[in-house]
Amino acid sequence: MSILLKGGRVVDPSRNLDGVKDILIEEGKIAAIADSMDDTTGETRVVHLEGKVVLPGLVDMHTHLREPGYEYKETIRSGSEAAAAGGFTSIACMPNTDPVNDSRAVTEYIVKRAGECNLVHVYPVAAISLRSEGRTLAEFGDLKEAGAVAFSDDGKPVVDSGLMRRALEYASSLGLVIIPHCEDLSLSAGGLMNEGRISTELGLPGIPTLAEEVMIARDLLLAEYTGAALHISHVSSAGSVRMIRNAKARGIPVTAETAPHYFTLTDEALRDFDPSFKVNPPLRSPLDRKAIREGLRDGTLDVIATDHAPHAATDKEVEFEYAASGISGLETALALSLRLVDDGLLTLSELVRKMSTNPAKILNIPGGALLPGADADITVFDPDRSWIVDPLSWRSKGKNSPFFGWTLKGKVLMTLVKGRVVYSED
Numbered sequence: 001m002s003i004l005l006k007g008g009r010v011v012d013p014s015r016n017l018d019g020v021k022d023i024l025i026e027e028g029k030i031a032a033i034a035d036s037m038d039d040t041t042g043e044t045r046v047v048h049l050e051g052k053v054v055l056p057g058l059v060d061m062h063t064h065l066r067e068p069g070y071e072y073k074e075t076i077r078s079g080s081e082a083a084a085a086g087g088f089t090s091i092a093c094m095p096n097t098d099p100v101n102d103s104r105a106v107t108e109y110i111v112k113r114a115g116e117c118n119l120v121h122v123y124p125v126a127a128i129s130l131r132s133e134g135r136t137l138a139e140f141g142d143l144k145e146a147g148a149v150a151f152s153d154d155g156k157p158v159v160d161s162g163l164m165r166r167a168l169e170y171a172s173s174l175g176l177v178i179i180p181h182c183e184d185l186s187l188s189a190g191g192l193m194n195e196g197r198i199s200t201e202l203g204l205p206g207i208p209t210l211a212e213e214v215m216i217a218r219d220l221l222l223a224e225y226t227g228a229a230l231h232i233s234h235v236s237s238a239g240s241v242r243m244i245r246n247a248k249a250r251g252i253p254v255t256a257e258t259a260p261h262y263f264t265l266t267d268e269a270l271r272d273f274d275p276s277f278k279v280n281p282p283l284r285s286p287l288d289r290k291a292i293r294e295g296l297r298d299g300t301l302d303v304i305a306t307d308h309a310p311h312a313a314t315d316k317e318v319e320f321e322y323a324a325s326g327i328s329g330l331e332t333a334l335a336l337s338l339r340l341v342d343d344g345l346l347t348l349s350e351l352v353r354k355m356s357t358n359p360a361k362i363l364n365i366p367g368g369a370l371l372p373g374a375d376a377d378i379t380v381f382d383p384d385r386s387w388i389v390d391p392l393s394w395r396s397k398g399k400n401s402p403f404f405g406w407t408l409k410g411k412v413l414m415t416l417v418k419g420r421v422v423y424s425e426d
Contacts, residue, residue, distance in 0.1 A: 001045055002026045003419065004037060008049030008380065012056055013353040014369035023054065025376040028419035032372060049380060052413060055352050056370050057089025057377035058334065061359040062154075062179075062233055062257060062305035064326070065091075065122070068109060069098025074310040074397045076110065079330070080119035082308070082396035084423035086330040087412040089377040090121040090360070090367050091308075094154040095132065102127035102138040107146035119422050120415075121377075123149040123365055125179065128167050132156045137163065140170050149363045152179035154233065155280075157215055159185070165222050172228035177255075177362060179231045182215035182240075183281070192321060194267040194282045202271065204320075207282050209237035216240050224252045231362055232256040234307050236281040238291030245300040255362050256295075257303035260336035261327055261402070263292045269402065275316045275323030276402040279309075296354065297345050303362065304354045306333045310398020328398035332389060334381065335408035342409070376419035385411040 003025040010021040010033065022037040023030060024044075039046050060083065066074035076093075083091045093110065095101035101110065107124045114122030126148035130136045132155070140151060151171050158164045158180060171178050188211035193199050195206025216232055220243060223230035232244060235258045244256045261279060266286050269277045277283060295301040309326025316323050337355060340346045346354075356379075360368030367377050389406045391399035415423040 002043065004039055004044050004046045005054055005378070005380070006046055006048050008052045008054040010054045010370065011348055011352050012370045013349040014056070014357050017370070018349055023370065023378070025419045028376055030370060030372050030374055030376045033370060051384070052380055052382050053348070055379045056356045056368050057379050057415065057417065058087045058355050059090045059359040059367050060088045060306050060308065060330065060333070061092045061303060061363055063091040063093050063308045063330065064096065064310065065093040066097065066310065067113065068106065072312050073315070076113045076122060077117045078395060078397045079308070079310070080114065080117050080122060082330040082394060083120045084415045085395045085412065087334050087379040087381060087415055088120060088330060089379065089415060089417050090123065090365060092123045092125050092149060092363060094125050094152060095127040096155045100127050100132050102130050102132065104142045104146040107143055107148050111147040120417055123147070123363065125150045125152050127151065128153045128158055128178065129163065134158045134160055134163060137167060137170065140174055144174050144176060149365055150177045150179050152181065152233070154179065154181045157181050157183045157185060161218060161222065164219065165226060168222055168226045168228035168230065172226065175364065177229045177231045179233050180215070180219050182212050182219060182232060184211045184214045187211035187214065192278070193270050194284045196267060196285050198267045198270065209239055209284065209288065212237055212281050213239040213243065216243055220247045220252055220254060223254055224250070227253065230254045234259055234262070234281060235292065235295070235301060236262045236284050236288060238288045241291045241295040241300055245295070248300065255302040256300065257305040258292050258296065258301050259305055259307040260329060260333050263289060263296065263340065264336055265402065273320045274402070275318065275320050276400055276404070278320065278323050278325050279327055280325040293340070293345055296340065302354065302358045304333070304337050305359065306330050310396050311400045312397070313399070316400045326400065327402060328391065328394070328396050328400050330396060331394050332401065332403050332408065334412060335410040336403070338383070338410040376416055378416040379412065380414040381410055381412045383410050385409070387411050
């Protein structure tokens, strides 16, 4: 069936498009975008979207789907359902599964399961090293052939600088990007939250920003030396933003992301020892939060990713020291990010660039634009609709959210993948 999306505000930064348009979808493709179109056949489903916003489908380049191995936390199906509910049509899933996605077999399994679910596009990110142990490179060529779109040992740093150099060079030869987990374990060991005034007052061991920044500095030097593309994940500190900004000014091929919790929350939130706020890297100081927001504003930070890290209640509802780190973020990311637009920090077009166009470009995957002839991967949301965050009603198995009870503005109404409605509020 053909679908006519009529009268919505269409925002596509890849085409400098921002205006009221109609979009005609036929056979899963965008057939036309025009100021006004009508159904002349009587066989087209017409969806009136006056006052609503239509975007190229959101792309999350940092999702944890947990399958295989940790299906009690999340599955490819439940994670895909959560992505669709959050407006994401494409997600890239990290390799810290069990077994680790360091082989063709695991990558092919993820691709196959995602195809069986038939909801959103799922792109595997494969491990840099075997078992993510940082000793031996995984078989990048095999992994790319199997469907991997990038390489990361997310959750674990690659400590061996020689191995990281080889990883950058090998990935570059394949046209893929390395996404390192930047953490110096000798500096973060034993830490439970950001090292600073709040950790001192609470008597909790801290994780200094230096733990992140030291590894970012090394990886930027390696990227400069090799000329290979580098994407820095979950940036949380002012020092990290400053180094990435300077690296870009020197022409180093680096891109970077942050997550909504780093521009929304600070370590002040941990005063009640609530494990919902425990993440890695940890929530930082108000000065770090200000720097993250400025990095988004000036383009130093290219991407807003969710770092969706679902956990079961048994992982989170324990003493703070023993709680797992992570926030289930797919279903709140857009609304939290729209607060940047309300605050005047970003235009809506700039936000879409960071949540759709840029991540698709960095991963070199389809999407991020509304082009005639392309797959109709589209997100529709109501910018004025307020809603209360209630994880108990979420599609994700992970109910671990520090935003429980928050009132947010901006609600996804419809998500289409290849012209098929995979999520609808109706």
